[in-house]
Amino acid sequence: MKLTVNGVEHEADVEPEMPLLWVLRDELRIRGPKYGCGIAQCGACTVHMDGIAVRSCQIAAGDAEGAEVVTIEGLGTPESLHAVQAAWIEHQVAQCGYCQSGQIMQAAYLLEMTPEPSDEEIDKVMGGNLCRCGTYPRIRAAIKAAAAAMKGA
Numbered sequence: 001m002k003l004t005v006n007g008v009e010h011e012a013d014v015e016p017e018m019p020l021l022w023v024l025r026d027e028l029r030i031r032g033p034k035y036g037c038g039i040a041q042c043g044a045c046t047v048h049m050d051g052i053a054v055r056s057c058q059i060a061a062g063d064a065e066g067a068e069v070v071t072i073e074g075l076g077t078p079e080s081l082h083a084v085q086a087a088w089i090e091h092q093v094a095q096c097g098y099c100q101s102g103q104i105m106q107a108a109y110l111l112e113m114t115p116e117p118s119d120e121e122i123d124k125v126m127g128g129n130l131c132r133c134g135t136y137p138r139i140r141a142a143i144k145a146a147a148a149a150m151k152g153a
Contacts, residue, residue, distance in 0.1 A: 032101040107126065
């Protein structure tokens with residue numbers, strides 16, 4: 001099957017039912033999306049599929065064929081960070097870091113859909129992404145900073 005991930009077409013010899021997360025990590029060696037719970041409840045595996053934030057642990061690889069999949073590796077580059085990535089660094093959001101790629105991908109999606117989110121909107125959209133370290137206040141502050149940066153760009 002052919003999968004387009006981060007703008008690159010990949011050939012993957014996998015069963016169509018295999019979770020996209022496994023294809024990304026085990027077959028394509030794209031390590032940004034993490035396995036957290038396997039039941040779409042923690043958000044560690046969040047990627048964008050055709051511009052929509054999805055939990056890759058619950059998307060069948062066959063359903064991603066023909067779609068554009070973007071992982072944290074495709075969101076920005078070290079030379080040109082996405083506004084959310086830059087805000088994450090500025091606000092020192094990450095502690096252990098395990099959930100951060102999913103958090104960032106969900107936050108980037110939020111800002112695409114809602115360029116100036118309220119605290120309530122941030123909490124609602126980000127509520128499905130769990131952080132065991134409890135950095136939620138910094139996550140909210142980083143999202144607000146990224147929104148301001150994106151508005152000014």
